[in-house]
Amino acid sequence: MRMRPTAQSAGQQLEGEQQAAELRAELDELLRASRYASQRERRLNEAIRASPGRQRPDGDLLRQLAQARTLREGLGARCLQLSDQLEALETRLRHRQQQEQDQEPPQYRRQPPDPGPESEPAAPKAPPPPARPDIGALTERITTLHRTGALTEAAELLDQAATRLDAADAALLVGMLARYGPTGASLDLARGAARxxxxxxxxxxxxxxxxxxxxxxxxxxxxxxxxxAASVPGLLSALERAGQNADSATLLWEWGSAPTPELTSLAACLQQHGRLGDVRTLLRQAVGRPTADLASLATELPPALATDLLHALAALRPPVELVRLAAALDGAGSRDLYGQLLGALLADGPRHRTTLAALRAAGLPTTPPAAPRSRWGRR
Incomplete structure (x- = not known):
């Protein structure tokens, strides 16, 4: 004969429910503290950005920001831990309750509630985030290595921090080094992030x-x-996703003065990645190069990009420089390129009247070369 649940099992059930209630209360309190820490972190960031005319943020604000971030991450990890404990406890309580119901005589059993539509299995929980590094301790360690002459070890630690810390912690360490670290360490760490x-x-x-x-x-x-050059398309894409379009334009402007082989390589890479707008921007930046460089660049670029460059030159360079470029192309035997430059000039003849007159005066052709006639057309 099956017996009803004993007083001992009922007591265990009540004890478990009390423990679950305590866990819920503690979890609620930690969630409130986590929200407060997040708000404090946000206010400290705003205070640092609002500091007028500062090239270095206030050291006390940096310390408080590091503490707020560490507190927020620690509270978040503890919340995850408590949530897992609470879920495991509630599962045990439900299982124990089901066992007790199974042991009851039929007349004492409670009917289980309608489960309703079948629910999807819960997705696995993400593991808790790793413990945040102690930015203050890192700052002190790097400073001590410099002070004792262990420059190689200090450089290795900076390299590791630049690539392994997340972006917020890396920037915070840069700020602490700028304020308290050895001279140049903050700049070395910042440059290291580029690797x-x-x-x-x-x-x-x-x-x-x-x-x-x-x-x-x-x-x-x-x-x-x-x-x-092969890494620049990815860098430009990352800058765009971060909303830093002005930085992309500045990079292309700098690359416009790169040596001809490097510039040619970048233009080809951008074309391969479908970044045709960047190719046009790059070539427009390159039109200010010396005439000899432009003739060499037009020769080395892929044909379609060479055409874009010559059309940009026809639109932007003065007549005297266009004549020099035409003479360089003609002298190098680049008849196709010369014809493309001439075609760009003739496409807007009234505007380029002076340039075309200068070409004739220099003894250079001003009519496009005739296409070769088919031998079947000569009768």
Whole structure:
């Protein structure tokens, strides 16, 4: 004969429910504290950005910001831990209750509630975030290594921090080093972020600007100029996603003065990635180069890009320089390129009347070369 649940099992059930209620109360309290820490972190960021005329944020604000971030992450990890404990406890309580119901005689059993539509299985919970690094301890460690002459170890630690810390922590460490660290360490750390992925480097750049670290942000941005051509399309995409379109334009302007082989390589890479607008911008930036460079560039570019360059030159360069360019192309035997430049001039003849007259005076052709006639047309 099956017996009804004992007083002991009922007591265990009540004890478990009481423990669950305590966990819920603690979780609610931690969630409120986490929200407060997030608000404080946001206010400190706003205070740092609002500091007028500062190239270095206030050191006390930086320390408070580091503490607020550490507190927020710690509270978040504890909330996840309590949530998991509460879920496991409630599962045990439901299981124990079901066992007790199964042991009851039929006349004492409670009818289970209608489960309703079948619910989807719960998605697995993400693991708690890793513990945040102690930015103050890192600052002290780097400073101590410099002070004791262990410059190699200090440089290695800076390299690791630049690529392994998340963007917010990396920028915060830059700020602490700028305020308290050895001379140049903050700039080295900022430049080191350029050796990580484009997305991470751009995120660090945005965080440095948020903290008002203008000198370090400039150092990181200048490090972008050393990217190989193959990496520039990805960098431009990362800047666009971060809303830093002005930085993209500045990078293309800088690349416009790169040596001809590097410029040609970048134009080809941008074309391969479908960034035709960037190709046109790059070529417009290149039209101010010396005539000899432009003739060489037109020769080395892929045909379609060479055409774009020559049309940009026809629109932007003065007559005397266009004549020099035409003479360089004609002298190099680049008849196709000469014909494309001439075609661009003839397409807007009234505007380029002076240039066409100068070409005739220099003994250069001003009519497009006739297409070769078919031998079947000669009768």
């Amino acid at each position: 990580s992925t484009p997305e991470h480097a751009v995120a660090v750049l945005a965080e440095l600007r948020e903290l008002g670290l203008a000198e370090e942000a400039a150092a990181l941005f200048h490090a972008f100029w050393a990217y190989p």
